[in-house]
Amino acid sequence: MTAGQVSNNGPKPLQRNLSRRVSFNEATLARSQEPPKPPAEPEFIDTEAQVVSRPPYSACCNSCCAWTSLVLAVLLLLSILVGGVYFAFLQSNLPQVRLHRLDVYYLEVNNTDTDTFLTSDLEVRLNFTNDNSKIKLSYSRMTASLTAEGVDLGTVTVPAITQEPSSSADVRARTWMRKTSAEEAVAEDLRDNSLKHLMVIDVVLKGHIDFLVNGNKMNGFPIKVSCRSIDQSEIDNGHAPKCGVQMTPL
Template sequence: MAAGQVSNNGPKPLQRNLSRRVSFNEATLARSQEHPKPPSEPEFIDTEAQVTGRPGCSACCNSCCAWTSLILALLLVLAILVGGVYFAFLQSNLPEVRLHRLDVYYLGVNNTDTDTFLTSDFEVRLNFTNDNSKIKLSYSQMTTSLSVEGVDLGTVKIPAIIQEPSSSVDVKARTWMRKTSTEETVAEDLRDNSLKHLMVIDVVLKGHIDFLVNGNKMNGFPFKVSCRSIDQSEIDNGHAPKCAVQMTPL
């Protein structure tokens, strides 16, 4: 072969390498398209564009609910205040009650071989004083219970009473029981203390009271009069112990 001539039959390494490189690049490009790499930076997502509806509606509803809750709370507080004032008014105009008399008509103890029986006939008098000059008091039927030194001496009903302003009225409650079985020692102690005027008395009166002002009726509540641990000697000496009077809301 002459110098300076190039043989056409010789290898063409450059072309083969280019062909292979192009083939490798195409395959790589195809795989990269099938499995694209995640972007190095997160894409920006417009969240506002995804919100549906009118944004002002939620704020309006929240404001309405807040005002409604506030108004209801104020109404509740107002109702409690009005109820408290009304209850205080009724409580302040309750009558003054004093236990000023005790009569023992009969107290007998009957002992047998097997049991002891107690027979009693007691009467108590309570004075109700209405100090208000404008309010008339109306008492419904009342129930009075009497016990002496823990011994129940019976319960009696008292008819309804209407009391005028600035007035006092006596309420009598007479209880009795016939041959009631009791312990011998209790019955004997009760009889001995009665003879010595040393009995300790408990009187409880329950009923309902209404208030009448200028012909208008103000509905009241149930009330209770409690005369606790009253000494018989104190009553016999002319004293009139004051009883506790209170409203008892339903």
């Protein structure tokens, strides 16, 4: 290849490069001559609505809420504490109750071809002792339920009584049942045990108790006396089993 040929062939690639550059510039120029697009419509933001809907929290409000919660919590704890002390005071001044006598006046079983009937007449005596020297006690709306070895022996209303400080009082509960249907084996076991003075009896009294302290009356408290599994032979031997006493709505 001659030098003249080299010089003649050399400008061709430069020309192609130049045409490329010109075409790019023309495209750019064409785009720049296009009419500008209208600006996008700005979004409408209801600043007033945002301000109105935003909760008006502030440091002062947060502090006020915190102090209010603290005061309410303290008042609640104080109420629980005072109520607990008050309940403990009343519970500690409930009477002591002992079952000291059981009389079985009549207990008979009648068998027929189709059924067994039980007839009974029993009485229990409970001693209520008020150990407090300043509180007067009053009992009202009391009912007594007697059961023996799973057999219901009846429920009776007990008359209301008032008990002076440092005193004792007897409460009697006598129940009658006339030809009540019962299971034959259970009824006969109950009759045999009563003849041998080996009955095991449960007595439950429910009612209300009032406390009178220095002329002030605190009334309407529910009371429950439970004498569970009391052995007749123990009572006959002169013992007086202690009964449970509690304030309860049940």
